[in-house]
Amino acid sequence: MPDLTAAEPAIDVRDLCVDRGGTPVLKNLRLSVKAGEVYALLGGNGAGKSTTLAVLMGLLRPSGGSVQVMGLDPATQADAVRRSIAYLPETVALYETLSAYENIAYFLGLSGDRPSRAEMDAALDAAGLQAGARTRRTGGFSKGMRQKVAIAMALLREVPVLLLDEPTTGLDPAAASDFNALVGGLRERGAAVLMVTHDLLGAADCADRIGFLAGGGIVEEVQADDGLDVLALHRRFGEAAAG
Amino acid sequence: MNPVLHIAANELRLMARARVAQLAIALVVMLSAIAALTAISQGRESQEIRSRFQAQADREFDGQPARHPHRMVHYGHFVFRPLPALAGFDPGVDAFTGSTLFLEGHRQNSANFGDVRQSSLLVRFGQLTPAFVIQALGPLVLIFLGFGAIARERDSGLLRLHFTQGVKAGQVVLGKAAALSVVAGLILAPALGALAWLTLVAGAAPLAVLTLAAGYAAYLLVWVLATTSISALAQSSRTALASLVAAWALSAILAPRLATDIAILAAPQPTRLETDIAIQRDLKEIGDSHNPDDPHFNAFRASVLKTYGVARVEDLPVNYRGLIAMEGERLTSSLFERYAERQFADQRRQSGMALALGLVSPTLAVRSLSMAASGTDLEGHRRFLRQAEAYRYAIVQRLNRLQAERLTFSDDSKRNSDPEAGRRVRIDPGAWRQTPDFVYRPASTTEALGAATPGLLLLGGWLALAGGLAWAASRRLERAGA
Numbered sequence: 001m002p003d004l005t006a007a008e009p010a011i012d013v014r015d016l017c018v019d020r021g022g023t024p025v026l027k028n029l030r031l032s033v034k035a036g037e038v039y040a041l042l043g044g045n046g047a048g049k050s051t052t053l054a055v056l057m058g059l060l061r062p063s064g065g066s067v068q069v070m071g072l073d074p075a076t077q078a079d080a081v082r083r084s085i086a087y088l089p090e091t092v093a094l095y096e097t098l099s100a101y102e103n104i105a106y107f108l109g110l111s112g113d114r115p116s117r118a119e120m121d122a123a124l125d126a127a128g129l130q131a132g133a134r135t136r137r138t139g140g141f142s143k144g145m146r147q148k149v150a151i152a153m154a155l156l157r158e159v160p161v162l163l164l165d166e167p168t169t170g171l172d173p174a175a176a177s178d179f180n181a182l183v184g185g186l187r188e189r190g191a192a193v194l195m196v197t198h199d200l201l202g203a204a205d206c207a208d209r210i211g212f213l214a215g216g217g218i219v220e221e222v223q224a225d226d227g228l229d230v231l232a233l234h235r236r237f238g239e240a241a242a243g
Numbered sequence: 244m245n246p247v248l249h250i251a252a253n254e255l256r257l258m259a260r261a262r263v264a265q266l267a268i269a270l271v272v273m274l275s276a277i278a279a280l281t282a283i284s285q286g287r288e289s290q291e292i293r294s295r296f297q298a299q300a301d302r303e304f305d306g307q308p309a310r311h312p313h314r315m316v317h318y319g320h321f322v323f324r325p326l327p328a329l330a331g332f333d334p335g336v337d338a339f340t341g342s343t344l345f346l347e348g349h350r351q352n353s354a355n356f357g358d359v360r361q362s363s364l365l366v367r368f369g370q371l372t373p374a375f376v377i378q379a380l381g382p383l384v385l386i387f388l389g390f391g392a393i394a395r396e397r398d399s400g401l402l403r404l405h406f407t408q409g410v411k412a413g414q415v416v417l418g419k420a421a422a423l424s425v426v427a428g429l430i431l432a433p434a435l436g437a438l439a440w441l442t443l444v445a446g447a448a449p450l451a452v453l454t455l456a457a458g459y460a461a462y463l464l465v466w467v468l469a470t471t472s473i474s475a476l477a478q479s480s481r482t483a484l485a486s487l488v489a490a491w492a493l494s495a496i497l498a499p500r501l502a503t504d505i506a507i508l509a510a511p512q513p514t515r516l517e518t519d520i521a522i523q524r525d526l527k528e529i530g531d532s533h534n535p536d537d538p539h540f541n542a543f544r545a546s547v548l549k550t551y552g553v554a555r556v557e558d559l560p561v562n563y564r565g566l567i568a569m570e571g572e573r574l575t576s577s578l579f580e581r582y583a584e585r586q587f588a589d590q591r592r593q594s595g596m597a598l599a600l601g602l603v604s605p606t607l608a609v610r611s612l613s614m615a616a617s618g619t620d621l622e623g624h625r626r627f628l629r630q631a632e633a634y635r636y637a638i639v640q641r642l643n644r645l646q647a648e649r650l651t652f653s654d655d656s657k658r659n660s661d662p663e664a665g666r667r668v669r670i671d672p673g674a675w676r677q678t679p680d681f682v683y684r685p686a687s688t689t690e691a692l693g694a695a696t697p698g699l700l701l702l703g704g705w706l707a708l709a710g711g712l713a714w715a716a717s718r719r720l721e722r723a724g725a
Contacts, residue, residue: 057406057407059403059406079409079411082406082407082408082409083409085407086407087403087404087407089400089403089404091400092400093396093399093400093401093403093404094401095253095257095401097257097260097261098256098257098260106249106253107404107405107408108408109244109249110246110249110250110405110408110409110410111408111409111410112244
């Protein structure tokens with residue numbers, strides 16, 4: 001795992017530009033996420049949130065600017081970057097005929113890891129998946145249960161960076177709250193978490209900073225402390241997205 | 244574990260847990276096994292029947308009573324083409340061309356008793372042989388099991404999860420292809436068992452068997468790579484399935500039938516009736532030995548009289564009627580041979596055309612290789628016809644020679660009017676027993692392999708193409724980032 005100095009952000013995006021099909025999606029985007037910090041990136045549909053994640057994972061090449069994940073460039077060091085990150089898509093895809101244990105063992109095995117049953121149980125305990133569900137095929141799992149499996153994988157891999165793509169979309173309030181608590185736990189473990197979401201309330205609940213993406217860049221960034229006026233923020237973001 | 248093997252092992256585990264996959268694999272392996280067992284059993288049975296009938300025909304010929312040799316020329320003789328050891332695996336054209344010939348003087352008959360003429364029309368759509376199962380059904384099962392291997396995982400997001408674990412697109416494509424290759428191996432296994440049995444028990448040439456095994460393995464590998472690549476390249480799993488089924492229908496169903504039609508159109512052959520009429524016309528031109536004014540036979544008589552230094556055929560030391568029969572047979576046989584060779588040349592052009600169409604269908608390529616290595620291609624049939632014709636000519640001329648040397652011209656001329664002369668022209672039945680039996684000499688292994696080489700080369704080309712497609716699919720998948 002690459003070492004960073006305390007001052008260096010785990011995710012460092014500077015003046016990122018991305019064109020897709022000749023259309024600029026991101027224009028001079030700047031953001032950074034430190035270890036032990038949760039950053040929520042909010043934005044409307046098509047604002048470029050998922051594109052940002054794709055660039056961070058080395059799945060998409062930027063047309064300008066610089067991107068560093070744990071000090072590595074995803075465009076040229078994609079393999080090393082991917083070893084440092086865990087990615088949770090909006091809908092966590094798992095093999096439905098495999099159990100939670102089997103899914104974890106398979107995906108970790110791809111990078112050569114062979115976690116023991118005890119290690120998996122510890123991670124699944126931390127992620128909050130009930131013991132009785134772990135040997136069941138994941139075909140019948142809810143979105144929240146799938147996310148817990150994916151979080152357990154991330155915990156087992158001990159990755160310093162987590163990328164979450166719309167993690168609370170479709171979750172009921174209780175499950176969303178559970179998830180936000182889980183993200184808080186990841187922060188406690190020192191992970192840098194970048195979460196792209198539509199859910200301002202959830203972001204305010206678990207993020208340290210919230211950035212609003214519009215027109216290809218961050219138009220406003222706020223600290224998510226106890227004094228945050230979510231309703232006022234909601235109105236401002238709405239106006240920025242519309243205009 | 245290596246990521247490729249890890250992915251392959253997981254893919255096999257997923258197949259093992261999917262009921263549709265279980266059913267498809269069980270069904271095709273069962274069909275393959277039944278076809279293999281049927282091949283062994285039918286091959287043995289057909290060979291026994293043919294050997295029994297050949298022995299019976301030989302016995303009946305040998306057991307004829309004392310007769311005029313020309314009666315024996317018209318009595319004729321049946322010959323049966325012995326079944327090649329690998330015919331059960333791939334009957335090739337055997338079912339269509341027939342395997343039995345009736346040999347008689349002055350005529351060249353067609354082979355008879357092909358299975359197609361004795362069975363329902365359904366047999367034309369493919370017998371359940373190991374070759375048919377692998378050529379037509381094997382790819383279909385590979386397509387149904389493999390079309391979604393990558394496309395479905397891209398649709399669901401599983402593929403991206405692989406990439407975020409540091410897996411390369413090429414490793415995913417290779418892993419999925421490796422798993423599908425194991426299924427291909429299962430499809431092939433019963434056929435390989437049958438081939439091993441045919442080698443060890445029925446005496447099939449090991450090199451021909453190895454060529455068949457390599458050819459069919461390459462053929463299934465082409466479908467494995469094509470299926471995996473299309474699954475990676477297609478926009479969705481539905482598109483992948485539609486494209487692959489269309490490719491299968493074109494290659495395995497349409498192309499073999501179209502190839503025949505195209506070959507017939509490109510190198511048309513006269514019908515049997517047209518050929519018979521043309522032969523009759525040419526026969527008339529050759530001459531009539533019964534016509535005292537026939538120029539050819541008058542010249543022949545003059546030449547014979549000059550050779551023996553006599554003035555009349557009655558003074559010859561041999562029976563002139565026998566000499567006439569020999570000359571007549573020589574002329575008609577050379578005519579038959581000319582027509583047969585013309586027909587063989589047309590057939591070779593058609594076969595070449597059909598083989599060239601293997602450039603658009605790997606099924607045509609493997610079919611050509613399979614029939615050639617099994618000894619059941621058209622060339623094998625022509626070999627039988629040539630040898631049978633040579634045998635027919637030899638025994639007819641042998642009987643004509645008996646007529647010329649053992650019978651007097653005087654007795655032969657009045658055999659129908661003088662009972663004593665009629666008795667004297669009957670030759671002792673021992674002469675029939677001395678007639679050598681027909682022994683078919685099949686193509687040597689070298690010849691069979693030579694005939695299989697074009698198909699093998701075409702399959703090699705297909706394999707290279709499929710490998711290239713897999714490489715291109717990996718590159719594109721890598722670039723697209725799922």
